[in-house]
Amino acid sequence: MPQLDLAALPDLPVRSALTRIGDELAAQGGAVLVAPPGTGKTTLVPLALADRVSGRVIVAEPRRIAARAAATRMAALLGERVGETVGYSVRGERKVSAGTRIEVVTSGLLVRRLQNDPELAGVDVVVLDEIHERHLDADLLFALLLDARDGLRPDLRLLATSATVAADRVAGVLGDPAPIIEVDQRSFPVDLAYVPARQRERTEQHVARAIGTALAESDGDVLVFLPGVAEIRRTAALLDDLPVEVVVLHGRLTSTEQDRVLRPRRGAAESSKQGSAEDGADDSADGSSERLAYRTERKRRVVLATSIAESSLTVPGVRAVVDAGLSRVPRVDHRRGLAGLATVRVSRAVADQRAGRAGREAPGKAWRCWPENEHQTLPAYPEPEIRAADLTRLALELACWGTPDGSALTWLDAPPEGAMEAGRSVLRALGALDRTGNVGERGRRMADLGLHPRLARALLDGTPLLGARTTAEVVALLDDDSVTQSTDVVDAVRTLRAQRPARWTKEVDRLARLVGNADRKSPAHRTETPAQPDLAMIVALAYPERIARRRAPGSNSYLMAGGTAVTLPPGSLTDSEWLAVAVADREPGRAEGRIRLAATADEQLAREAAAELVTVEEQVDWVDNDVVARRVERVGRSRWRNTNWPNRIRSSSRTHSGAGSSKPASVCSPGHRRRPTCANASPSSTKPSARRGPQSTTRQSSKNWTAG
Known part of the structure; x- marks a missing residue:
């Protein structure tokens, strides 16, 4: 690694704490760094640590875009290309070399690496960035690292970073307790305004009205927080007549599209030239190449983003924030057999982080789309995913680690036993676990695929039946159903084959290789309509309890094998007596779920796939x-x-x-x-x-x- 001159680093607030961070890690083996967004914790700290140790420094980020952005920024500070001293590894993409000293990875990928190499040979320091977000993979990684340090690597140094002040609990788990190092943010003042919704006003209408106010009452670009891609699309459609450039930012865009939004533009403030990625993030979204109404002659931008931009990324040029006050988080309804993303109100901590984005480079203003008197009713912090999410994948990782119930590990929040047993039950049915809860060769193979165990089962068992390529196409769709707006799996795959969106195509290639792709033809040469029963079989292999039959002739209501009633929207599937349901959700207060993605099935398929x-x-x-x-x-x-x-x-x-x-x-x-x-x-x-x-x-x- 080139000799690092700390004085030459950007004058960000964390620079004054770099020496203490290194000293505390050397003396205590662990520490917690509390530093708000914009202080330089994600980029400057790893560089300083790598300058003090002989081994590698691993930085774990919760999302892929964060890993790429952080590595890109650090490499730029060293005057190098990504993959030299600083590299990154995310699912399906890796840029490292023999000389790489700092590697930025996603939390999930580091869990897999730790399973294969519990000692993390050659690694001196692991930085767990944005631990306050409490993503499931990050909580699991933290528990496994603590176990590895206690049993195999007492010399491994762990640094947890948080953008919030709730660090006492992390410090208590990390040490006895671990030292807490706080860095204050040198930010500009941000004025707050509250914009309640009007009667019967839809979310996108409400947000578009607030955007109009922000454009009229502020200078610079406007960063807008929305819960997901559907809301981004609908909001963008309402902004067509405004003299602004509308761009989107979410985790399912290609890296090139994401970088385009994060890159400082000509004429931007000099402060924004210091880098577009100081920290990191990602969300539910669409994989298509979206740059809505991108017009280069327009200087003011409206950036429609998911929670990806909350705490880990710097979007240059922003002077105003519009916050819908909503976020999309994983939830599971065990009683109805539905797991997916739920839209919830943000916490006060998240709302403060979002508002702070308006004051990163200059004084700014934030418009909150809820009444001021409701602000104190918001939860203080986000609910940890481990309390409410599907734990099937977590249960498989714990079985691979050798502690199926997780009781031997130290957790920030222990996984709920009911959700764990539900996950183990699924894994036994998939053949990933035996009756005693131990993992076998099949289970380890499923874990290595980097998919949810249900999708891993569909990939492994569907390939001998339908071939690697077709199976990989459907599994890639199920893993990211936001790449389509169709309800029909067959229609979705046909369209994806014709359009070949980069993200989906890349994942299809990866999955096909993992299971031994014998069919080398790419989707570009496969535009024919796939067979409905074939695709339905793959869906049913992943979700046999979602095989559904029409409840009455001519009805759009179906009963899934798991006992949940679901409604089919109008479309190409309305003549189907049987369906293999891939995606279904339920709005609060409604008894029936809604089918989002499905394929036509029949009785024979139901017997075979749901035997x-x-x-x-x-x-x-x-x-x-x-x-x-x-x-x-x-x-x-x-x-x-x-x-x-x-x-x-x-x-x-x-x-x-x-x-x-x-x-x-x-x-x-x-x-x-x-x-x-x-x-x-x-x-x-x-x-x-x-x-x-x-x-x-x-x-x-x-x-x-x-x-x-």
């Missing part, structure tokens, strides 16, 4: 002085066939029941494994006796699919 959920229920009941026997076949809770037994069997039942008997005899269908239990009934009554329902015996699989 573990197929049950046979034999019911014997007394109705109108007669024994009524039925054989009911289901996929989970969705009934697909109801067959009456032959009359001769019912007659035999009456004969054997005997005169005066109060119950019909038990009847067993030929070849069935279990004897049904008859319902309470009386032959002297003309209608069934009062009871909770017909008693029955159900033959069920021992494997249980739950939400995850």
Whole structure:
């Protein structure tokens, strides 16, 4: 590494604390750095640490864009190209060399690296950046690093950085306790204004109105925080008539598109030339090449962003912030079998971080899209993902680490046992864990793919059936369903094959290689319409409990095998009796979920893909002085066939029941494994006796699919 001259580094607030940070890590082995956005903690600290140690410095970022941006900025400070002294590694992309001393990685990737090399050979320091965001991968990584340090690497130094002041808990877990180093931000004043919504005003209309006010009452660019890409698109459509350049910033853009937004423009303030990436972030979004209404002659920009721009990235030229007050976070509804992203109100800490973006380079102003009297009702801090998210992937990583329940680890917040058991149940059904909860070769293979275990199962089991390329195309779509606005999986894949968006194509290539791609044809040469049953099979392999059947002829309501009712919006799938549902969500207060992405299925596919959920229920009941026997076949809770037994069997039942008997005899269908239990009934009554329902015996699989 080139000799570092600390005096030559940008005059950012953290520079005054660099010597103390190094001293505390050398003496204590761990420390917590509390520094608001804009202080230089993500870029200057790793450079200073690498100058003091002989081994490598690993910086763990919560998101890919943050890793790339931080590495790019540090390399620029050294006057080098990325991949020399400073490099980065994210899923599907790596720029490092033999001389790399500082490597910036995503938290999830470092978890995988730690699983393969628990000692982290050659690494002297790990920096856990933005630990206050409490992402699931970051919490898991923190726990695994503490365990590795305690058992294998007592010399490994850990630095946790946070943009909020709630550092006592982190310090208590990291040390006894670890020292806390605080750096004050030298920021410009930011005025606050509150813009409540009008009656019946949609989010995008509300935000667009606030943007108009911000443009009229401020100078410079406007940074707008929205919960997701759908809201970004709708808001952008309302800004077409404004004399501004509208650009978007979210985690699913290509690196080139992201860099274009973060790069200082000609004529920007000199302070912004010091770098466009001081810290890092990423979110749910669309993978298409979006630069909405990009016009180079316009100097003022409106940057529509997700939470990606909250605390880790510097967007140059911003003087005003408009905050919708919403964020999209992972949630799981175990009762309904739905997992996905939920829109929630931001915390006060997040709102303050967002507002602070207006004062990074000059005095600014922030417009908050909620009433001022509601601000104190917001939660103080974001809820840690580990408390509410799907923990199936976490459970697999813990099994690979050798502590399936996680009880041997030290956590900031221990994973809830109910969610952990739900995750382990899914993993057993996937074949990733055995009955005792131990991980086998298949489970480790699934973990190595870098996918959710459900998608890993679809990739591994779908490839022998349909080929690596087709399977990879669908799995890449399911892993990032925001690349399409279609409800039909077949239509989505056909469009993606024709348009070949860079991010989706790159992931398809990666996945196909991982499972041994025998079909070398790229999507550019595959524009034909894929077969509906093929794609439905891949969806069903990932989500067998989401096999759904129409509840009534002509209805748009379906019942999934897991028991959740879902509604299909108008479109190409409305004639489908059976569906393999890939994505469904539910609005608060609504009983039924909404189908977002699905493929047409049939009964045979349901039997094959959801074999573990197929049950046979034999019911014997007394109705109108007669024994009524039925054989009911289901996929989970969705009934697909109801067959009456032959009359001769019912007659035999009456004969054997005997005169005066109060119950019909038990009847067993030929070849069935279990004897049904008859319902309470009386032959002297003309209608069934009062009871909770017909008693029955159900033959069920021992494997249980739950939400995850």
